[in-house]
Amino acid sequence: MQATINDAARLSRRSFLGASGAAAGAFTFGFSFPLASPGLARTSAPEVNAWVVVKPDETVVIRIARIEMGQGSLTGLSQLVAEELECDWDKVTFELVKPGKNSARNNVWGRQSTGGSRAIRGSHEYVRKGGATARAMLVEAAAREWGVPAGECSVSKGVITHDASGRSTTYGAVAKAANAITPPDEVILKDPADWTIAGQPVKRIDTMDKLNGALVYSTDVTFPDMLVAVPKACPVHGGKLVSFDASAITNMRGVEHVLRVDDETVAVVADTFWRAKTALDALPIEWDEGENAGVSSETIAEMLREGLTAETPYIGNEAGDAKGVLAGADRVIEADYSFPYLNHAPMEVLSATIRWTPERCEMWGATQVPESALSAMAEAAGLAPEACEVNVTRIGGSFGRRLQSDYVGMATRIARQIPNRYVKMMWTREEDMVQGRFHPVTQCRLRAAVDTDGNLEALHMRISGQSIAAYAFPGAMTENGDPFVFQGLNPDGDETAIGYTIPNLLVDHAMRNPHIRPGAWRGVNLNQNAVYLESFIDEIAHETGQDPLDFRRKLMANHPKHLAVLEAAARGVGWDTPPPEGIHRGLAQIMGFGSYVAAAAEVSVSDGWVKIHRIVAATDPGHVVNPQQVEAQVAGSFVYGLSAMLYGECTVRDGRIEQENFDTYNVMRLDEMPEVEVIAIPSGGFWGGVGEPTIAVAAPAVLNAIFAATGKRVRNMPLQNFDFRANPS
Amino acid sequence: MTKLKINSKSVEVDVEDETPLLWVIREHVGLTGTKYGCGVAQCGACTVHLNGEATRSCVLPISAVSEDDEIVTIEGLAEGDTPHPVQSAWAELDVAQCGYCQVGMIMAASSLLNQNADPSDEDIRAEITNICRCGTYPRVLAGVMRAAERMRG
Numbered sequence: 001m002q003a004t005i006n007d008a009a010r011l012s013r014r015s016f017l018g019a020s021g022a023a024a025g026a027f028t029f030g031f032s033f034p035l036a037s038p039g040l041a042r043t044s045a046p047e048v049n050a051w052v053v054v055k056p057d058e059t060v061v062i063r064i065a066r067i068e069m070g071q072g073s074l075t076g077l078s079q080l081v082a083e084e085l086e087c088d089w090d091k092v093t094f095e096l097v098k099p100g101k102n103s104a105r106n107n108v109w110g111r112q113s114t115g116g117s118r119a120i121r122g123s124h125e126y127v128r129k130g131g132a133t134a135r136a137m138l139v140e141a142a143a144r145e146w147g148v149p150a151g152e153c154s155v156s157k158g159v160i161t162h163d164a165s166g167r168s169t170t171y172g173a174v175a176k177a178a179n180a181i182t183p184p185d186e187v188i189l190k191d192p193a194d195w196t197i198a199g200q201p202v203k204r205i206d207t208m209d210k211l212n213g214a215l216v217y218s219t220d221v222t223f224p225d226m227l228v229a230v231p232k233a234c235p236v237h238g239g240k241l242v243s244f245d246a247s248a249i250t251n252m253r254g255v256e257h258v259l260r261v262d263d264e265t266v267a268v269v270a271d272t273f274w275r276a277k278t279a280l281d282a283l284p285i286e287w288d289e290g291e292n293a294g295v296s297s298e299t300i301a302e303m304l305r306e307g308l309t310a311e312t313p314y315i316g317n318e319a320g321d322a323k324g325v326l327a328g329a330d331r332v333i334e335a336d337y338s339f340p341y342l343n344h345a346p347m348e349v350l351s352a353t354i355r356w357t358p359e360r361c362e363m364w365g366a367t368q369v370p371e372s373a374l375s376a377m378a379e380a381a382g383l384a385p386e387a388c389e390v391n392v393t394r395i396g397g398s399f400g401r402r403l404q405s406d407y408v409g410m411a412t413r414i415a416r417q418i419p420n421r422y423v424k425m426m427w428t429r430e431e432d433m434v435q436g437r438f439h440p441v442t443q444c445r446l447r448a449a450v451d452t453d454g455n456l457e458a459l460h461m462r463i464s465g466q467s468i469a470a471y472a473f474p475g476a477m478t479e480n481g482d483p484f485v486f487q488g489l490n491p492d493g494d495e496t497a498i499g500y501t502i503p504n505l506l507v508d509h510a511m512r513n514p515h516i517r518p519g520a521w522r523g524v525n526l527n528q529n530a531v532y533l534e535s536f537i538d539e540i541a542h543e544t545g546q547d548p549l550d551f552r553r554k555l556m557a558n559h560p561k562h563l564a565v566l567e568a569a570a571r572g573v574g575w576d577t578p579p580p581e582g583i584h585r586g587l588a589q590i591m592g593f594g595s596y597v598a599a600a601a602e603v604s605v606s607d608g609w610v611k612i613h614r615i616v617a618a619t620d621p622g623h624v625v626n627p628q629q630v631e632a633q634v635a636g637s638f639v640y641g642l643s644a645m646l647y648g649e650c651t652v653r654d655g656r657i658e659q660e661n662f663d664t665y666n667v668m669r670l671d672e673m674p675e676v677e678v679i680a681i682p683s684g685g686f687w688g689g690v691g692e693p694t695i696a697v698a699a700p701a702v703l704n705a706i707f708a709a710t711g712k713r714v715r716n717m718p719l720q721n722f723d724f725r726a727n728p729s
Numbered sequence: 730m731t732k733l734k735i736n737s738k739s740v741e742v743d744v745e746d747e748t749p750l751l752w753v754i755r756e757h758v759g760l761t762g763t764k765y766g767c768g769v770a771q772c773g774a775c776t777v778h779l780n781g782e783a784t785r786s787c788v789l790p791i792s793a794v795s796e797d798d799e800i801v802t803i804e805g806l807a808e809g810d811t812p813h814p815v816q817s818a819w820a821e822l823d824v825a826q827c828g829y830c831q832v833g834m835i836m837a838a839s840s841l842l843n844q845n846a847d848p849s850d851e852d853i854r855a856e857i858t859n860i861c862r863c864g865t866y867p868r869v870l871a872g873v874m875r876a877a878e879r880m881r882g
Contacts (some may be wrong), residue, residue, distance in 0.1 A: 072829025138786040203823045211816045213762015213803035220761035228756075243804075253745065270735075273765075347766050347774055347829040347862050396764070396829025397862045430846040431766045538865060623843030628823060636826060636864025639746035662860060664770035673866040 010374040018487040028671035035347070038534060046179045050139055051130030052109040054175035058158060060087045063578035065097040065109035066119040067204065067368050069402075071691040072629040073119035075204040079126055079625055080120070083198040084131030084189060087171060092205060099370035100389035111133035112370040115520060116318035117689020120625055124338065124687055125189075126343075126601055134178070141178040142169050152654040161254045165285065176644040192623055192684070199501050201628035206394075218366035218393045228257060229414045230276040230426060231267040233433050236289040236655035237517050240264055249279040255682035258283065261413050269418065269697050273426055292515040292655040300514045300652060301338070304443040306629035307464025307510035314481030314511065317491045320504030322449075325458035329449035329480035334545050335536060337446070337715045339528035341464075341650035341657070342439035342521055343665060348396025349432040353424040354415035356381055359646045360677055361388045361412065366395040368402040374407035380412035399522040399640070404437050429662040435518025438650055438657075440466035442485075444532040456555060461489065461532065467511050468518045468525070487507045487525040487591045488531065488696065494686060496526065496592045499562030500537070518651060522640055523695035526592035530696035531703070531717065534588035538704040539713060546702065548587055549575055556638045559681065562589055565598040565618040568679050573600035582606075583613060586704025588697040595621040595688030597703035599638075600676075605709040609727035612642065612674040612702055619686035635676040641698025643668040646726050650720050735760070736805025737798070743875065746792035750784075751775040753791050754802060762803040762832050766860065773859030776833035776840075777802050782839035800861050802835035803832040806839060816837045819876035826863035838873045846881055 035082040038199040045055040049658035052059040059063070062081045068074035074094060083093050096107045103487055110123055135155060143150035146167055158171040192199060209215035234241060244266050246258035254275030259267045266285060266554050307313075326332060352365035352378070363382035367373035369388050395402065411425035442465030449458035467482035474486065487496045489507045498507075521527070541551035549570050556563040566589040570576075582604045589598035602614040619632050624630050651658045659665040693716040701712050706724070714722055730741045735758055742761040749805050754763050766774030775787040778801040779794070794800070806813045812820070815838045825831045834857065841848060841856045847855070853873045860880070861869070 070829075072826065112792070125877075202822075207820060207823060207825055207828075209824040210831055211758065211812070211819050211835065212807065213832050215828060216761070217764075219765065220762065222759070253749070270758040274748055274750065274756065345862060347764070347772065347827070347860065349765070394829060397827045429765075429769075435853045632823070632826060632868070635867050639864030639866060640862065661769050662767050663769055667860055667862065668866075669860065670857050670869060673854070673870070676867060 004287050004640055015599065020110065030323070033586060046176055047639070048134040048175055048178045048184060049130060050105065051127060052085060052134035054087075054138070054171040056172050058088065058091050058170055058172040060085070060158065060171070062092060062094050062196070063097050064094050064108060065102065066123060067112065067370070067392065068112035068654060069114070069398040071119065071633060072204060072626065074206055075202065076625040076629060076675045077118050078122065078205055079198040079200070080124055080127050081131035083129045083195055086155045087137045089197050091158065094205060096672045098391060098394045099374040100385070100387055103371070103385065103402055105312070115400060116367045117692040121360060121594055121687040121689050128189050132189060133183045133366065136184045136187055137178040137181040138171050138174055140181045141174040145169070145174065145177065151376065154426045154516055171612040197228070198625050201626060202706070203590055214575055215394060217348055217396050219351045219396070219426055221364045221393060221424060223353070224696070226353070226422040227269050227271065227418065228273045228276050228424050228426060229267045229271060229411070230280050230428060231261055231265050231410060231414070232280055232285065232431060233265040233435050234287045234289065235657070236287070237515050238292055239290045240288040241285070245284040245686045248281050252279045255279045255319070257418060259414060261410055261416050265410060267414050269423065277428055282420050295515060295542060296653050297651045300441060302462045302513050303445070304338070304441065307512045308443060308445045308462055310464070310510040313462065313508035315506070315508045316486030316499065317489055317505060317507040319491070319502065320458070322458040322460045322506035326447055326449045326460060326502040329457065330448050330452065332669070333446055333450060333540055334445065334447040334717060335539060336443060337532050337535065337711070338443040338536070339441065339531060340629065341441050341516060341649065341660070342399040342648045343436040343650055344399040344519070345433070345662070345667065345684055346395070346397030346399055346401060349427045349429055350401070351424060351426040352408050352411035353422060354411045354416040354528045355420070355422045356412065357420055359387060361415070361722055362391060363408065364391045364409070365391050366398070366402060367408065368398055368400070368403065368443070368469060369405065371403045371611060373408045376409040377412045380409040381416060400520040400524070401437060403520055433660050433665060434657045436657070437472065439516050439521035439527065440468055440518040441514065442466060442528050444528070446532060447535040448540050450540060452639040454546050456502055456540060459502050459506070461507045462510065463508070463532070464512055466513050466518050466719045468520055470513055471509065471518050471522070471708045473516065473584070481509060481511055482626055485525050485671055486529070488529040488592050495594055496580060497590055499559040499574065499589060500552070501558045502555065511576060522694045523592070526590060526693065526696040527641070527699070529591040529642070531700050534697070534700035535703055535713070535715065538586065538707065543709070552587070553590070561596045561620055562591055562619070564683070565589060565596045566619050568618035568681055569598040569600040569616050572677060572679055573602060575600065584705050584709035586701045586706070586708055587595070588700035588704065590693065590696050592693040592696060593689035593692065594686065595619060595693045597693045597697050599694070599697040601701040601705040602634065603702060603705040603709055605706060605728075606726070608723045610706060610724045611727040612672070615674050615698075615701070616679065617676060617694055617697070618679040618681060619690065619694060620683050621690050622682055622686035624680050626684045630680050630690050631678045634694045637694035638676055639668050639673065641695040642702065645699035645702060646672070646718055646719050731791055733766045733794060733800060734737045734796060734798065736802060744791055744857040747790045750777070750786040750789045750791055750794055750800070754786060760804050761801050764829055764832060764869060765814055766830065771860065772830070773837060774812050774830050776859065778836060778840055781840065783837045783870055800825060803836060806835065813839055814879040815842065815876040818872045818879065822872050822875060824868040826865055829866070830861045834861065834869055838869070838876065841873065842877055842880055846877065869878065875881040
């Protein structure tokens with residue numbers, strides 16, 4: 001029996017929020033698998049322009065090219081378009097752009113790649129122009145119909161009015177005519193100070209289907225007569241598949257194929273996931289684990305340790321003569337830190353549903369980079385990209401994992417062996433855990449020279465460890481190395497600059513790449529760099545008897561935006577007043593993804609039990625498109641960042657990742673969640689990201705508070721490896 | 730054939746005895762609102778109500794369920810077009826981010842409120858052990874409180 005989604009349970013937004021609720025009607029936009037694909041095909045009315053469709057019933061459909069994976073940018077981008085369009089926000093809904101269509105239209109929707117906290121800051125200008133242009137065309141269409149100058153017409157909530165003649169019409173009535181209007185060469189965007197839709201704490205427009213089970217995520221995609229493939233790759237990255245004994249499982253119920261997918265992967269294909277997984281578990285497989293079978297966390301640490309003193313590193317930031325000053329300094333403070341492998345562990349495992357025919361290949365599923373998914377699929381399909389399409393679904397979290405399209409190629413290689421059938425490839429949680437693209441490992445040696453007054457004269461940060469770009473984005477490498485390893489430590493720039501002026505400074509990187517495959521993990525290299533820098537600055541302050549806030553202030557005079565968020569967090573936590581009995585505080589600040597962020601933490605530690613009571617977070621992203629969503633992202637960042645600090649570590653033994661599920665890769669739960677207060681202080685003049693930067697200050701703020709409480713400096717995450725345990729409420 | 734009662738409807742499925750209820754619901758009954766997260770009862774994405782109690786369906790073999798048991802999934806939580814108070818509270822507070830774990834959260838929260846109409850902050854923190862990776866915990870907490878207020882009238 002293959003029933004469809006239970007329509008009876010579908011609930012309208014109206015019934016949730018009442019008749020005056022925001023944006024009625026989005027619930028009708030749930031995917032209607034199997035026959036229609038999610039995307040542009042569902043729009044019957046002609047578009048005004050690439051970004052806007054207005055239907056005769058006044059529904060405004062906004063095209064969304066960036067990926068929504070929980071960060072809320074689908075709503076934020078819609079707000080930006082709607083703001084300039086001046087439509088009725090209650091009538092806004094959306095549809096998702098397909099990369100093949102984007103390519104066929106000369107990339108009219110820009111880049112779809114969604115990472116680096118770039119969804120809004122990387123597209124705000126052209127989506128606003130899209131809305132403003134559509135508005136101009138709609139008004140022009142009405143004006144021509146009336147034979148009046150467009151400049152005499154005004155718009156409010158999708159109603160066009162010509163005051164002089166008392167006439168009015170609606171967007172829905174003139175949308176078809178607007179389609180034929182030549183777009184204006186130039187449009188003037190509103191001053192953000194005049195925004196009425198953008199900048200407001202409106203609710204997300206895509207929530208309802210998330211609350212009743214109707215939203216179709218990648219793993220929910222279902223087609224008639226579909227097969228389900230469950231793959232297993234060599235658990236030692238880089239190892240090979242030698243052989244498997246299909247005869248051991250071909251009699252198991254539901255099993256239809258046992259396939260060699262590529263050099264390192266086998267897959268069982270059955271009528272259901274459960275049957276395929278059960279058969280895969282029973283399949284005898286022989287691997288050639290290769291040269292990495294002897295690698296362990298210990299050998300990797302040794303490899304990185306060598307890099308701490310290696311010659312000819314890649315220099316990321318250099319001022320004065322740090323080495324010389326350190327060599328002649330009266331007092332040198334030094335410490336070694338490390339940061340472990342982490343799995344993204346999004347709640348939804350990797351999957352993709354593919355139908356391959358000799359002429360055409362299509363995917364239904366999740367990706368963070370539709371254009372890369374399309375090219376990975378085309379290559380594996382042996383077809384031109386024009387003969388392929390990706391029907392983008394929603395994602396159950398991603399955090400950077402789906403920036404890499406390995407799984408799309410894998411799914412295509414499976415489907416290509418079963419022509420003309422819909423094949424859903426779906427990983428087990430265990431496969432997702434061991435075949436991740438891990439937060440890279442690094443170590444850092446920090447050495448500081450301080451004078452007798454406690455002034456920081458010189459700092460040398462030597463980072464040794466893995467480059468994400470070298471593996472995953474080789475085009476981003478320079479001839480000297482991976483420039484992204486210096487996130488948060490760069491000398492200047494509007495993306496990710498250090499917030500301290502240190503007269504003699506050297507930040508350099510010795511690249512050491514173990515065989516474990518790395519990836520961009522929400523926050524990316526800012527995570528470890530913030531732990532290293534902000535913990536060590538705190539060390540210097542304590543070693544020299546200075547208040548950690550005062551010490552930072554002395555170094556931050558030339559960095560007013562960095563300082564402003566730090567001051568805001570400190571003020572919010574009440575830094576100038578003594579904490580309650582038993583409570584201790586820590587601070588951290590950093591700049592990343594174009595934004596300035598800081599956190600102040602309050603913790604107590606009793607008999608090794610750490611309780612994180614309260615966090616005050618401050619962020620300056622330049623502009624805020626939706627305050628309540630910024631609040632959600634910043635508060636949520638502490639769950640991701642503190643999960644890593646408390647528990648996060650993927651260890652390597654016999655060449656393979658040891659943690660296979662949440663029972664050994666623990667994450668924070670509700671009982672450990674501190675109170676989080678979010679202070680957004682958008683200072684204008686720039687556009688920074690929100691989804692990632694705050695992650696980086698979560699761990700160092702808390703680690704510094706733990707030091708304040710105990711005098712113990714935790715330099716190697718996670719906390720569970722020390723005599724500390726998280727204390728539930 | 731195994732007979733089940735899901736969302737007040739009787740269904741028959743032809744599956745192996747050890748098949749977890751999760752996969753019966755998703756792959757044989759076709760209700761995909763209930764999610765796979767871990768398969769080892771750690772994350773709670775697969776939470777359904779079994780005779781009114783939150784149950785992690787990914788480790789419950791179908792052989793342990795009888796046709797007299799009342800199974801309610803997220804698709805059957807609302808009363809017709811009237812959302813459950815937990816769903817309403819979730820909408821009002823914009824709790825969900827990616828939303829994937831939220832169906833399990835909502836099933837866990839509604840079960841908790843069936844048993845404890847006036848839960849304290851500590852009760853909610855102790856009873857709801859579902860994993861969310863986006864970080865919705867603060868609003869989940871607020872959402873349960875809001876739903877509890879509504880249910881008490």
